Amino acid sequence: MTSPTTTQDRLNPEPEAEELTGAEIVVRALRDEGVEFIFGYPGGAVLYIYDKLEQQDAVKHILVRHEQAAVHAADAYSRVTGKVGVALVTSGPGATNAVTGIATAYMDSIPMVIITGQVPVALIGNDAFQEVDTVGITRPCTKHNFLVKDVRDLASTLKTAFYLAASGRPGPVLVDIPKDVTSHKTPYHYPEKVVLRSYKPTVKGHPGQVRKAMQLITSAQRPMFYTGGGIVLGNASEALRTLVRALRAPITNTLMGLGAYPASDRQFLGMLGMHGTYEANMAVQHCDVLVALGARFDDRVTGNLAKFAPHARIVHVDVDPSSISKNVRVDVPIVGDLQQVLREMNQLLAESDQGNDPQAMRAWWAQIEEWRQRDCLCYVQDERIIKPQFVMQKLFELTGGEAIVTSDVGQHQMWAAQFYGFDRPRRWINSGGLGTMGFGLPAAMGAQVAEPDSTVVCVTGDGSIQMNIQELSTCLQYHLPVKVACLNNHYLGMVRQWQEFFYENRYAMSYVDALPDFVKLAEAYGHVGLRADTPADVEPVIREALRLKDRMVFMDFQVDPAENVYPMVPAGAALSDMILV
Amino acid sequence: MRRIISILLENEAGALSRVAGLFSARGYNIEAMTVAPTHDPGISRMTVVTRGSEEIMEQVLKQLNKLVEVIRVHDLTEGPHIERELMLIKVHAVGPDREEVKRLSDIFRGRIIDVTDRSYTIELTGTGEKLDAFIHALDPGMVIEVVRSGASAISRGAKSI
Ligand SMILES: Cc1cc2nc3c(=O)[nH]c(=O)nc-3n(C[C@H](O)[C@H](O)[C@H](O)COP(=O)(O)OP(=O)(O)OC[C@H]3O[C@@H](n4cnc5c(N)ncnc54)[C@H](O)[C@@H]3O)c2cc1C
Ligand SMILES: Cc1ncc(C[n+]2csc(CCOP(=O)(O)OP(=O)(O)O)c2C)c(N)n1
Ligand SMILES: [Mg+2]
Numbered sequence: 001m002t003s004p005t006t007t008q009d010r011l012n013p014e015p016e017a018e019e020l021t022g023a024e025i026v027v028r029a030l031r032d033e034g035v036e037f038i039f040g041y042p043g044g045a046v047l048y049i050y051d052k053l054e055q056q057d058a059v060k061h062i063l064v065r066h067e068q069a070a071v072h073a074a075d076a077y078s079r080v081t082g083k084v085g086v087a088l089v090t091s092g093p094g095a096t097n098a099v100t101g102i103a104t105a106y107m108d109s110i111p112m113v114i115i116t117g118q119v120p121v122a123l124i125g126n127d128a129f130q131e132v133d134t135v136g137i138t139r140p141c142t143k144h145n146f147l148v149k150d151v152r153d154l155a156s157t158l159k160t161a162f163y164l165a166a167s168g169r170p171g172p173v174l175v176d177i178p179k180d181v182t183s184h185k186t187p188y189h190y191p192e193k194v195v196l197r198s199y200k201p202t203v204k205g206h207p208g209q210v211r212k213a214m215q216l217i218t219s220a221q222r223p224m225f226y227t228g229g230g231i232v233l234g235n236a237s238e239a240l241r242t243l244v245r246a247l248r249a250p251i252t253n254t255l256m257g258l259g260a261y262p263a264s265d266r267q268f269l270g271m272l273g274m275h276g277t278y279e280a281n282m283a284v285q286h287c288d289v290l291v292a293l294g295a296r297f298d299d300r301v302t303g304n305l306a307k308f309a310p311h312a313r314i315v316h317v318d319v320d321p322s323s324i325s326k327n328v329r330v331d332v333p334i335v336g337d338l339q340q341v342l343r344e345m346n347q348l349l350a351e352s353d354q355g356n357d358p359q360a361m362r363a364w365w366a367q368i369e370e371w372r373q374r375d376c377l378c379y380v381q382d383e384r385i386i387k388p389q390f391v392m393q394k395l396f397e398l399t400g401g402e403a404i405v406t407s408d409v410g411q412h413q414m415w416a417a418q419f420y421g422f423d424r425p426r427r428w429i430n431s432g433g434l435g436t437m438g439f440g441l442p443a444a445m446g447a448q449v450a451e452p453d454s455t456v457v458c459v460t461g462d463g464s465i466q467m468n469i470q471e472l473s474t475c476l477q478y479h480l481p482v483k484v485a486c487l488n489n490h491y492l493g494m495v496r497q498w499q500e501f502f503y504e505n506r507y508a509m510s511y512v513d514a515l516p517d518f519v520k521l522a523e524a525y526g527h528v529g530l531r532a533d534t535p536a537d538v539e540p541v542i543r544e545a546l547r548l549k550d551r552m553v554f555m556d557f558q559v560d561p562a563e564n565v566y567p568m569v570p571a572g573a574a575l576s577d578m579i580l581v
Numbered sequence: 582m583r584r585i586i587s588i589l590l591e592n593e594a595g596a597l598s599r600v601a602g603l604f605s606a607r608g609y610n611i612e613a614m615t616v617a618p619t620h621d622p623g624i625s626r627m628t629v630v631t632r633g634s635e636e637i638m639e640q641v642l643k644q645l646n647k648l649v650e651v652i653r654v655h656d657l658t659e660g661p662h663i664e665r666e667l668m669l670i671k672v673h674a675v676g677p678d679r680e681e682v683k684r685l686s687d688i689f690r691g692r693i694i695d696v697t698d699r700s701y702t703i704e705l706t707g708t709g710e711k712l713d714a715f716i717h718a719l720d721p722g723m724v725i726e727v728v729r730s731g732a733s734a735i736s737r738g739a740k741s742i
Contacts, residue, residue, distance in 0.1 A: 198652040
């Protein structure tokens with residue numbers, strides 16, 4: 001699309017506005033947005049921008065080794081800080097390499113601005129060198145995108161991009177800038193505000209609906225909270241805690257919502273869904289009122305839709321109307337921002353004398369405790385072979401639960417989610433919606449840039465780590481002391497598990513032969529490599545890695561290749577039909 | 582169920598492909614789609630004829646509303662509305678058929694807008710069903726070429742969508 005500037009804006013720039021080139025405008029706009037770090041990779045179409053970046057130091061640029069990593073790093077930077085993440089890549093292959101990162105951020109609703117270079121305006125559509133239809137390619141995996149054909153539209157387009165990325169349901173917004181636009185000049189005027197007649201997210205929940213929801217919740221015999229990434233994205237954890245504690249209700253989080261409610265709290269039942277806990281899934285299946293907050297009823301969560309929460313009346317709060325009643329029909333829909341809606345709910349609760357029937361709640365909790373007794377995550381650690389769960393548990397203990405944990409995709413991701421209890425939001429960084437292998441290491445870099453003094457651990461697998469291993473070089477260049485914990489099972493373990501359960505043990509292409517020596521590989525990149533071969537090695541290796549505060553350390557844990565993630569709800573089964581250990 | 586959806590959107594390059602892309606990406610069906618600027622040149626109006634269950638239509642409307650360039654979405658089939666489609670149809674018209682085609686065109690309130698010694702081109706507006714009926718009334722061998730605009734539709738009464 002063209003940019004949202006009106007002719008009016010063009011004719012009346014600020015009287016004393018400075019004349020800047022497009023490249024200068026990009027850099028200045030980033031600064032005016034308060035952007036401290038961007039992640040990127042240069043190329044012909046963005047050289048003017050790089051040239052201007054080089055001549056200032058308000059906006060710092062981190063040079064990655066692959067554009068996918070730039071986007072993942074910027075994405076994780078956003079997930080940790082809550083700010084808009086920014087990535088900068090060149091046209092053609094730079095843009096296509098970025099697409100996996102953009103789609104990852106899109107699926108998890110992460111606010112980002114991606115700036116791509118484009119061939120000069122006159123060459124667009126000409127099959128020019130390093131030309132791709134970036135706007136066309138990224139249309140389905142961005143919240144919105146722009147091609148800026150006139151330098152006079154650049155500042156306002158960037159402003160709009162940041163606004164769109166962060167407001168309503170957040171998401172990545174891409175701005176494609178032809179090279180000649182970055183060299184043309186125009187007076188710089190960065191708009192204070194954006195008003196779009198076609199885009200007005202609903203923030204305040206409908207008061208009548210909020211009241212109705214609270215009536216339903218407080219009259220429940222067996223209430224259950226199911227909350228997701230929306231609590232994290234909306235910075236609504238505090239308000240959530242207040243409400244759930246006041247109600248003494250049980251609560252579960254989705255994979256994306258972990259940390260939004262403290263894992264160490266008794267009311268927390270663990271994650272729900274395909275690899276959720278027995279108690280969380282059973283409580284969802286047996287509750288009479290389900291309160292879904294910023295969660296989108298993903299198929300990994302609901303299992304068989306027809307059998308999902310069969311006894312429940314459902315309250316659903318989401319800022320995106322299209323998330324509501326998409327998969328599961330709900331009884332009390334509320335469109336709004338969670339921080340606001342939860343504040344109103346807390347207020348209503350404080351003002352009223354409504355409350356759940358104590359006797360019913362006692363019975364409900366007794367039932368839940370019985371499910372909890374099942375101890376669905378138990379495993380046996382002998383002295384011979386390392387259990388991956390044991391590594392996660394030790395990692396949790398030895399970091400005091402205080403690390404930022406990023407993850408790749410596979411079994412290791414599920415074990416991290418199950419065994420590392422997060423008490424705060426924005427500490428668990430993973431690709432849930434797209435499930436992108438290769439996310440973990442660049443994400444750890446972004447997290448480490450955001451919080452240089454925090455311990456950042458990337459939990460990964462022997463398969464996933466090889467999808468962005470080149471970033472070890474970036475870690476060296478910027479002294480990012482990321483700790484990689486590789487649960488090395490010599491398998492694409494998650495695939496192997498499915499093959500064991502559903503394809504009669506035919507392990508087609510899931511065995512990873514010819515793995516590199518990760519210890520030597522880490523050393524070759526200038527880092528420290530440590531290997532744990534036996535259970536007794538696990539604690540010393542983690543301790544040593546944490547002791548080396550300023551070094552990037554690669555921990556290679558040789559874990560049981562045959563271990564499976566339990567519980568597991570087979571795809572298409574009801575949530576209560578779990579395969580248990 | 583058949584639905585006619587009216588969409589007001591920013592008249593900008595790419596807006597149309599966003600709507601079309603949404604329908605194809607989400608597997609929604611499109612029977613027809615028309616678009617042109619309104620009396621406000623900054624705004625285009627699109628009419629989409631689609632089919633789907635209640636649940637699917639709810640999602641279609643929500644997803645359309647989510648597109649940043651979409652200003653307003655309205656399901657016209659929810660209330661009384663008028664639907665029109667334009668057809669230009671070129672038919673063989675020789676010998677006795679010439680009179681027959683002209684008579685048929687009159688019955689359907691068509692207008693003959695181009696004539697050769699072997700053919701007529703007829704302009705016809707109406708609901709899709711009426712246009713279908715006209716085509717069926719002709720001997721299939723007579724039709725040379727058909728172009729249809731897809732439906733345009735507007736609600737009855739004094740209000741706009
Ligand atoms: C190997 C693998 C296994 C998985 N297994 C599981 C599993 O067992 N359990 C599980 O839970 N997931 C699992 N997932 C993740 C799953 O695929 C989904 O990504 C996840 O369930 C979605 O989480 P969510 O519902 O919290 O939604 P998110 O994707 O986090 O979406 C957030 C929702 O909140 C809304 N929102 C955003 N901001 C606000 C705001 N300010 N106010 C109100 N609403 C807002 C958004 O509109 C959206 O609807 C797995 C993924 C992988 C890769
Ligand atoms: C880019 C990408 N390709 C393929 C997949 C499918 N996939 C999901 S998990 C997995 C195996 C991951 O193996 P590894 O990183 O070793 O983790 P493990 O399951 O063994 O812990 C694969 C191939 C994916 N999620 N992402
Ligand atoms: Mg593996």
